Amino acid sequence: MSDVRPGRLKVYLGAAPGVGKTYRMLDEGRRRAARGTDVVVGFAECHGRPRTEAMLDGLERVPRAVCSHRGGRFEEMDLGAVLARRPQVAIVDECAHGNVPGEGRNAKRWQDIEILLAAGIDVVTALNIQHLESLNDVVEKITGVPQHETVPDEVVRRACQIELVDMPPEGLRRRMAHGNIYAPEAVDAALANYFRPGNLAALRQLALLWVADRVDEALQEYRSRHGIGRVWETRERVVVALTGGPEGDTLVRRAARIADRSAGGDLLAVHVARSDGLAAGVSHASLARQRRLVEDLGGSYHSVVGDDVAATLVEFARAENATQLVLGTSRRGRLARFLTGPGTGETVTALSGDIDVHRVTHERAGRGTLLPSRRRTLSPARLIAGPVAGLVLPVLLTAVLAQLRSTLNLTSEALLFLLTVVGVACIGGVASAVIASVTASLLLNYWFIPPVGSFTLAEPNALVALAVFVVVAAVVAAVVDRSLRLSRRSARATAEAETMSSLAGSIVRGEATIPALLERTRETFGMDVADLLDEPPDTPGVTAVPAGPGAWLALRGRALSASERRVLAAFAAHVGSAVERARLAEAAAEVEPVRAADRLRTALLRAVGHDLRTPLAAGWAAVTSLRGRDVAFCAEDREELLATADASMAKLSRLVENLLDLSRLEAGVLTLNLRETSLEEVLPIVLAEEPGAEAADTEGIPPVLADPPLLERVLANLVGNAARYSPAGKKVLITASALAGRVELRVIDRGPGLPADGRERLFEPFQRLGDTDNTTGLGLGLALARGLTEAMNGTLSPEDTPGGGLTMVVSLPAAEHAGNPGRAPLPEPPALRTHDPHPGPPPGRPRPGTHPRTTPPLTGRPHPPRAQGPAAP
Numbered sequence: 001m002s003d004v005r006p007g008r009l010k011v012y013l014g015a016a017p018g019v020g021k022t023y024r025m026l027d028e029g030r031r032r033a034a035r036g037t038d039v040v041v042g043f044a045e046c047h048g049r050p051r052t053e054a055m056l057d058g059l060e061r062v063p064r065a066v067c068s069h070r071g072g073r074f075e076e077m078d079l080g081a082v083l084a085r086r087p088q089v090a091i092v093d094e095c096a097h098g099n100v101p102g103e104g105r106n107a108k109r110w111q112d113i114e115i116l117l118a119a120g121i122d123v124v125t126a127l128n129i130q131h132l133e134s135l136n137d138v139v140e141k142i143t144g145v146p147q148h149e150t151v152p153d154e155v156v157r158r159a160c161q162i163e164l165v166d167m168p169p170e171g172l173r174r175r176m177a178h179g180n181i182y183a184p185e186a187v188d189a190a191l192a193n194y195f196r197p198g199n200l201a202a203l204r205q206l207a208l209l210w211v212a213d214r215v216d217e218a219l220q221e222y223r224s225r226h227g228i229g230r231v232w233e234t235r236e237r238v239v240v241a242l243t244g245g246p247e248g249d250t251l252v253r254r255a256a257r258i259a260d261r262s263a264g265g266d267l268l269a270v271h272v273a274r275s276d277g278l279a280a281g282v283s284h285a286s287l288a289r290q291r292r293l294v295e296d297l298g299g300s301y302h303s304v305v306g307d308d309v310a311a312t313l314v315e316f317a318r319a320e321n322a323t324q325l326v327l328g329t330s331r332r333g334r335l336a337r338f339l340t341g342p343g344t345g346e347t348v349t350a351l352s353g354d355i356d357v358h359r360v361t362h363e364r365a366g367r368g369t370l371l372p373s374r375r376r377t378l379s380p381a382r383l384i385a386g387p388v389a390g391l392v393l394p395v396l397l398t399a400v401l402a403q404l405r406s407t408l409n410l411t412s413e414a415l416l417f418l419l420t421v422v423g424v425a426c427i428g429g430v431a432s433a434v435i436a437s438v439t440a441s442l443l444l445n446y447w448f449i450p451p452v453g454s455f456t457l458a459e460p461n462a463l464v465a466l467a468v469f470v471v472v473a474a475v476v477a478a479v480v481d482r483s484l485r486l487s488r489r490s491a492r493a494t495a496e497a498e499t500m501s502s503l504a505g506s507i508v509r510g511e512a513t514i515p516a517l518l519e520r521t522r523e524t525f526g527m528d529v530a531d532l533l534d535e536p537p538d539t540p541g542v543t544a545v546p547a548g549p550g551a552w553l554a555l556r557g558r559a560l561s562a563s564e565r566r567v568l569a570a571f572a573a574h575v576g577s578a579v580e581r582a583r584l585a586e587a588a589a590e591v592e593p594v595r596a597a598d599r600l601r602t603a604l605l606r607a608v609g610h611d612l613r614t615p616l617a618a619g620w621a622a623v624t625s626l627r628g629r630d631v632a633f634c635a636e637d638r639e640e641l642l643a644t645a646d647a648s649m650a651k652l653s654r655l656v657e658n659l660l661d662l663s664r665l666e667a668g669v670l671t672l673n674l675r676e677t678s679l680e681e682v683l684p685i686v687l688a689e690e691p692g693a694e695a696a697d698t699e700g701i702p703p704v705l706a707d708p709p710l711l712e713r714v715l716a717n718l719v720g721n722a723a724r725y726s727p728a729g730k731k732v733l734i735t736a737s738a739l740a741g742r743v744e745l746r747v748i749d750r751g752p753g754l755p756a757d758g759r760e761r762l763f764e765p766f767q768r769l770g771d772t773d774n775t776t777g778l779g780l781g782l783a784l785a786r787g788l789t790e791a792m793n794g795t796l797s798p799e800d801t802p803g804g805g806l807t808m809v810v811s812l813p814a815a816e817h818a819g820n821p822g823r824a825p826l827p828e829p830p831a832l833r834t835h836d837p838h839p840g841p842p843p844g845r846p847r848p849g850t851h852p853r854t855t856p857p858l859t860g861r862p863h864p865p866r867a868q869g870p871a872a873p
Helices: 021-034 050-054 079-085 109-118 133-143 153-157 169-177 184-192 197-225 248-260 284-296 309-319 334-340 344-351 380-403 410-448 460-508 514-524 562-627 635-667 679-689 708-725 781-791
Strands: 009-014 039-043 065-069 072-076 089-092 122-128 161-165 237-242 266-273 300-305 324-328 356-360 529-533 542-546 552-556 675-677 693-695 704-706 732-739 742-748 795-800 806-813
Touching: 009 021, 009 197, 021 039, 021 050, 021 089, 021 122, 021 161, 039 079, 079 109, 089 109, 109 122, 109 153, 133 197, 161 197, 169 184, 169 197, 237 248, 237 284, 237 309, 248 266, 248 284, 248 324, 248 356, 266 284, 266 309, 284 300, 300 309, 300 514, 309 324, 309 344, 324 344, 344 356, 380 410, 410 460, 514 529, 514 552, 514 562, 542 562, 552 562, 562 635, 675 679, 675 708, 679 693, 679 708, 679 732, 693 708, 704 708, 704 806, 708 732, 708 742, 708 781, 708 806, 781 795, 781 806
Parallel strands: 009 122, 009 161, 039 089, 089 122, 237 266, 237 324, 266 300, 324 356, 693 732
Antiparallel strands: 065 072, 529 552, 542 552, 675 704, 732 742, 742 806, 795 806
8 A cells, every 4th residue: 555645643632531532523523524524433432421422423433343351341443444444534532542452453542543544544533641651750740640551752743733622620620520521429539639620730731831842843844844034933932052161051040041931931052163163262061061051951952063153043043933042241351342343242133133132241251362263263254354454554554653753763663563464464364464564564664764765775784674574574474374273273173072072972861862863963063954864865965974884874954064074974973873773772672582482491491301300200210119019018108109109290280280371371371260259268278288377367358359279379379489488387377458449368478588679580480589499399380370360350469578578469359349250361471471561450440341441540549550540521
């Protein structure tokens, strides 16, 4: 389907459940259908709300797929049926929903939506702000409720339209109180927990700011596409210019205060690194400190390259649609400003146009160097001004000295002319200095060396003096010019080092992903586009450098100088390294499952080679002895041999059964019969198998929803493991308690305990932490116990025993709160997998015939994975 136009995605985004996303989505479907568009409802969750269900009238609905999972029946969107129907528009609710595992379904519904879009079907969907991946932790801090169903931000950002469904917190709470969102019995809990006014206000602000950012991105793209350079004051953006001087901290804090005056204002700090490297007073340590300060204040730091600092600053501000520019007042004194003209601040103000410019005073104002760095390079203006000065300044000096002829002697006049030549050399280089020295010597000869008024020299000493003057002037000019050239060369190297230091710093801070490096490259060199290509482009105006095997870093924009190309090659090397790391990471990800399986297979072979052979050898020896005819055993010996054979075969049977159960769990084919099970039905059998254990009184403990034989296996494995590490004379204690619809069984030992860092490894197969006795078993007991517990919708976790030892806590749903039991294949337990994208349902799973919701619970208490709660109307 390579010629199929990708479908367009529209997202209705809400701040919280109940704002009306599903209602608005279905209303749009009805409007589109009325205009003749082929619209179907792939999935819509109305949550029993009459007004929302009424919006389904007249819309074609694709039948849902019914699937079974862990004893329950669930309804999911039938992706295959929607693809076969091929409508123009599909309405798919709850974008963040996690699909029930099995039958080749995608893990998440947003992945189903991606497939529909790739097939050319337009999709209208909905989700809440808490389901965006980037805001997941923020929402948890606000509400105290973790969100386990998330959607990558990039998926939502690619939508053609994002429409915010907004409602004030008071209005939403009023809807809740009127029973328009939840059933009456759930209203009080919801209003007192998740739907508190402060929570709703914070979630609303998050939604507004996120959508504002998305609108801002679209605006920037529109401005770039249409070449709009004027500032559109849609949002306050403050750009602060940093030179690397000590005044930078003051400027950053001042700019941050300006940005904070408007809600949602952005702070951007920029440092201009000149391509020739000339920058006075730059401290890289200060820049690094100021960068950290900017990031601590919530801003972003940028480094750009430009020969004209003022023009580059204004260009950057316009590209970022900045509304205000903050600069420090000049560090040059009044004399320097008089001699060299307006500085960067005055030039920026003249070029800023509709951007407001703030000139901030600081303690370093007026304390800089005499000549600013921008006057130390031979710009085109200086190439013209140098020769002109070489002709004009000696003439002006002659006019002045002619009025002081009676005051000064020839030596003083010659020194003043020499000083003029040196000044011209600083302005225009050696060529301008030669012009000035020739002009000065001629004027000195004509006006001040007798005979005055002619170009003849009457005395030989005057001739020698004039010759020495010309030589000294030329030598001084050459030395000054060479010094300036060396200074430019050294400063250029400094600029390159500064740019590479900035790049290295971004890598250290974790910005070494390929998109981040490409964006930094584009920004640093002031280009329009930076991209990574498989082969060098043949497009005019594109600069490309190799970035490793089969990779080229391509930039489109202005032409780059030779020095910039050298720096670009270093950037390309870093990009190439990032590409190679990405390839290696991808290869490692592909190899890791194979390595994990190989480790498991190796451990299994090692364990089988010893642990299965030991009981088999003992039993074999006993049976062989009994069958032998050369020895007559008495009845007591025969009983002992038979007991040995029986114990060995029983141990062998348990090991093989554990291995088979483990393989069934990993394959997801083990079945179970969940039913109401009392503890009195299971505990006596466990205690009979392990004399070193005792149980506390379980009277009043409600029955649990479990498979009795499997629960017996879980407790037997836990008790056996605890007894192995308990000191002599100390019995393993089993206690039970009930709380909030759950029953917790605790298996308590008084052994040495276990460090916190080894508790997760405790449940890995073939692990015997701290156990050097290889005769104690395969190390499958705890792994199998956790797998079976989670298969019965329970949890198994370790905790410290007060006074020393380890307590294993088995938590199972009470039968009266667990819904209808059933039979279902079991998925592999998380403890036996390297990655578990579909954690099982938590306590209080949905009733059969429903599906898990993707919205937060009514209370603010943390909950296990996939705990669900309210959803949008």
